[in-house]
Amino acid sequence: MALSVRRPSLGRRAVPAHPPKHVAASQSAPAASRRGTPVIDFKAVEKHYDVGAVGLDQASFSVQRGEFVFLVGSTGSGKSTIMRLLIKELEPTGGTIGVAGRDLSEITRRRVPYYRRNIGAVFQDFKLLPNRTVYDNVAYALQVTGGSRKDIRAKVPDILRLTGLSTKLHNYPDQLSGGEQQRVAIARAFVNHPPLLLADEPTGNLDPETSIGIMQLLYRINKTGTTVLVATHDHGMVDKMRRRVIELSKGRIVRDEATGLYARDESTREFAARLRNDAPVAPETMAVEASRGSRTARFREAAAARETAEAEATAAREAAAQDPTPSRK
Numbered sequence: 182m183a184l185s186v187r188r189p190s191l192g193r194r195a196v197p198a199h200p201p202k203h204v205a206a207s208q209s210a211p212a213a214s215r216r217g218t219p220v221i222d223f224k225a226v227e228k229h230y231d232v233g234a235v236g237l238d239q240a241s242f243s244v245q246r247g248e249f250v251f252l253v254g255s256t257g258s259g260k261s262t263i264m265r266l267l268i269k270e271l272e273p274t275g276g277t278i279g280v281a282g283r284d285l286s287e288i289t290r291r292r293v294p295y296y297r298r299n300i301g302a303v304f305q306d307f308k309l310l311p312n313r314t315v316y317d318n319v320a321y322a323l324q325v326t327g328g329s330r331k332d333i334r335a336k337v338p339d340i341l342r343l344t345g346l347s348t349k350l351h352n353y354p355d356q357l358s359g360g361e362q363q364r365v366a367i368a369r370a371f372v373n374h375p376p377l378l379l380a381d382e383p384t385g386n387l388d389p390e391t392s393i394g395i396m397q398l399l400y401r402i403n404k405t406g407t408t409v410l411v412a413t414h415d416h417g418m419v420d421k422m423r424r425r426v427i428e429l430s431k432g433r434i435v436r437d438e439a440t441g442l443y444a445r446d447e448s449t450r451e452f453a454a455r456l457r458n459d460a461p462v463a464p465e466t467m468a469v470e471a472s473r474g475s476r477t478a479r480f481r482e483a484a485a486a487r488e489t490a491e492a493e494a495t496a497a498r499e500a501a502a503q504d505p506t507p508s509r510k
């Protein structure tokens with residue numbers, strides 16, 4: 182279940198060069214206290230690699246059951262580190278990580294394979310077994326977790342139908358397109374119906390059309406109640422889906438929006454400052470404004486409020502004109 186460090190891919194949109202150091206995570210994300218035990222709970226998590234590289238720096242965020250969350254950020258910002266910590270391929274150097282209420286530091290090495298059964302993982306490079314058919318690749322995931330033959334016969338065709346692979350079950354991976362191979366990888370990750378699905382650059386090697394199909398599939402899986410965490414550079418996808426977005430920069434969480442874009446939306450003040458070539462707005466203010474919704478949405482709200490006020494004033498004028506009662510001085 183190795184997660185490899187991603188190589189930068191072309192066409193990525195840069196995140197701000199100097200994002201705010203601290204942004205209160207979950208400013209617009211669901212409040213954990215209101216919604217029970219989070220599926221993922223990072224508290225001040227640090228990951229410093231032996232060579233001195235910072236993987237994560239005081240990262241705190243939580244994800245509730247059934248959420249669909251994008252992790253975004255430039256290359257080396259810490260997305261894969263989060264994924265690898267979640268599957269216990271890495272240990273944090275500080276802070277605590279909870280999964281479904283369980284402190285991961287309490288899971289012994291021997292118990293890690295059992296823990297991982299609750300997590301489906303999908304990677305950019307598919308990691309399929311080349312000498313096994315589609316059916317066997319998926320069945321294998323059940324075999325290694327002790328699934329019976331009956332279990333396999335019942336579950337594999339089901340998941341192949343869900344992932345649109347029913348006609349490809351006898352194909353080998355090299356007889357499939359990239360998108361189909363990724364579907365097999367998702368089928369394999371989801372055949373046990375894990376409550377948590379992690380996808381690290383699931384559309385990284387795929388063309389835009391195929392990427393949409395893969396995202397739709399992840400969305401469908403999310404609709405079954407599975408919590409989905411996707412690390413991606415695919416800004417088109419993030420912008421289309423309008424789901425929760427957590428942005429990392431140099432291991433820090435710099436943005437957490439309930440329905441975000443890939444790149445932080447520009448606030449009205451930032452826009453004005455840019456137009457006037459003013460002094461920059463304080464980053465904390467920008468982040469708070471950004472978390473309140475897009476500029477377009479605010480313009481629409483303001484216009485709607487103006488229209489309502491005008492309609493009310495007109496109605497009041499008309500009512501006054503029809504009212505024969507003289508007004509008291």
Ligand SMILES: Nc1ncnc2c1ncn2[C@@H]1O[C@H](COP(=O)(O)OP(=O)(O)OP(=O)(O)O)[C@@H](O)[C@H]1O
Nearest residue numbers: 186187230234235236255256257258259260261262
């Ligand atoms: N095994 C490792 N040993 C040393 N440093 C590492 C290791 N893995 C990651 N790092 C460093 O930790 C930081 C975060 O890396 P990580 O792979 O989490 O970033 P990322 O956001 O997933 O990047 P990408 O988008 O390129 O996949 C980077 O500076 C990276 O060089």
